Amino acid sequence: MLKPSASPHLRRIERPFYQAGGVLLCLVPLTAFSCLYYGVRPLLLVLIGMITAMLTEVFCAAFARRRPTLNDGTSAVTGALIGCMMSPLTPFWVPAMGALFAIGVVKMPFGGTGRNVFNPAAAGVAFCALCFPTRLFTYPDPAQIAPLPLTDTSSVVTALSPAAQLSHNATASIDWLSLITGNFAGPIGSAGVIVLLACALYLWMRRSSSLLIFTPYLTTCALLAWIFPRSPSPDAVLTELCTGLLLFTGVFLLCDPVTAPRHWLARVCYGVIAAVLVMVLRHFGRFECCEFFAVLLVNALAPMLDRTCWRIADTVSEVMNR
């Protein structure tokens, strides 16, 4: 019995978990790197973010009488990213609140995976930064080689992060080796520049992220940091690039396929605009880590960038073919 079928009859099959699986895999060494300095606390923060995000999706799906799509792993990624953007000292309920906001307000009301306009993880952390800034931006000193306590963290020695030092126009007293190895006060995901770059390479090889966003973003950031340095130190550019969530944002938030543009030219513009916004917010913003705000702003431009850049590229192509 012959059955109808639409062309193309051949498809490249990809499991729903493939894209998110790659990101989750990248977050494992990143969290492990942080655990080396701070004990098991960073891991718990990430896990709490993940579990809350997944539970929120189940609840929202039940509310909307739909089947939850946990198998695509996007909720887990959102929760894990929120956890990674927290300070290791953040109370456990803060990533839970961020994940709740990200899934319950930014993702599910728009229709779930693939339909959200803004990056849920960036929105979740932005929500936490606005509501609980002191809890988010207080970092333990990595020089104290002792695991952080799970409950009472009042006795932990804290340190000013290089990003905070830069925002106060002070010379960041940190050598380049510590910057590269992540041996400085900062969020969980910012530790380990080498790991972050390896993650970027891995995600690009899996085709989960685009170098057309990451490279212009990083280049523009470096260029702006060189033109408008915030510190007189000779390592100002390197410090600017390696501290805060600048690299983490470039690897994980900006390259989120749902909210990023699809056209190659739009991606380049997207990366450049994001970098400009990040540097403007770093110079004039209130918070030391403000990359997620820049992501939310540039997310709103993505559809417009896609259409405009496609039109420009198409017109140029036509003119060249004449």
Place this chain on the structure above:
Amino acid sequence: MAPYKGIHLTFEKKPAALLPTAQLTDVKQVVLPFAYPTAAPVSPSVFLYDTLRRGTPLSEVEGEPFSVMRSSVTGVVCGEKTVNHPLYGELHCAVIDCSSDTGDEVAVPEDHLVTTESILEAAEKAGIIDELDGVPLVLKLREFQETRIDFVVGDAVEVQPYASSAWATLRSYAEEVLDGLSLAAACAGTNGYHIAACLSPSRRRSLSLRVGKERFFKADSRYPVKEPVRRGRKNGGVMVSKNAVVRRVGVQACLALSRAVRLGEPHTTAIVTVAGDAVKSPQNLQVPFGTSVQELLTRCGLSCDPETLILGDIMTGVASLTQDVPVLPGMTCVLAFAHRPTKLESPRACIGCGRCVRSCHAGLLPFEIYRRFENMHDEQLAALQAHRCDGCGTCSYVCPCNLELTATVLEAGRADNTILLDLKEDTDA
């Protein structure tokens, strides 16, 4: 402007591509339309129980002599029927019983000087249809005459997974194909005629020996084929500039043109690849037009009852719900599969990976067209130029969310603003 990446498909051409082309001569019956699909009035010129010779015109088409179908066999008209062809739509056909085939009596033209006019006349008289696009060859040759053309390329670039009919044609008739190509180039007034193919090094060497190294262009193996030549660089020792005007002709049409001009033969056969996992012995068959697909499958043998029958190759072919379909010009591949070639899960929402944009050789935004079409944003849809889609299927192939992008973009291209117009008409009424 956008970097063209295309996709690489896995070739499944073996074993059909390795076997010699088999002739299907013992066909009992053929079903042929009186004319190719046309808007012009068609009046049949053969009737029930008429005895026909191979090449006899079946009808007269007012103003379009190239749309006339010719009998592909010698036989007797034993009936008429309407066939709903998956590729050509509804066709009014003559059923010709060729059991009384007594051989061909072809009038070989006298040896005289071949001129452009005589080539055009022969192409029209032989009823040659280009298998690449289904366009009568005579129309193409006339267009060649009117345009300044630098290269005429015999397109044997079969980068779809199963089809190997062009390879088979080249292997069996390379010299005749090159001759036909030279005739087409003569119409275009150029000496730049070449065969483009994507072959293994050993086959390439063997073909180069037969047709001459300078007459062979090595083509790119990426799907879809944007052009059979690589511009701005040397192809087989011949420089093809970026502004060169290149025209393509199918190799089977070249073969038919050579035979029409040199031997006075009508275009009555097609070389068809029969393959798929339900076919016991995949091979290339040379069959008269009008032969039923069922006969092709019977000849190659079926290992099981197929669930999917595809006319054309796997990327762009059309699924047929019946095996009782005649082979017509333009059909070069028949695939039979025990099940669907790819088992699809239900579609998910677009995750924005952008692969559809990267793979689209027409430079469109398939995901955006899909979104606008689904949400009925007709005004924005018009600006996205969906009509430029040629249905190559790469966007659907690469989509990780199993979206029917190709079908939607094609539909959007056809609908282009009509929904708004319809609403207006309704309001006026």
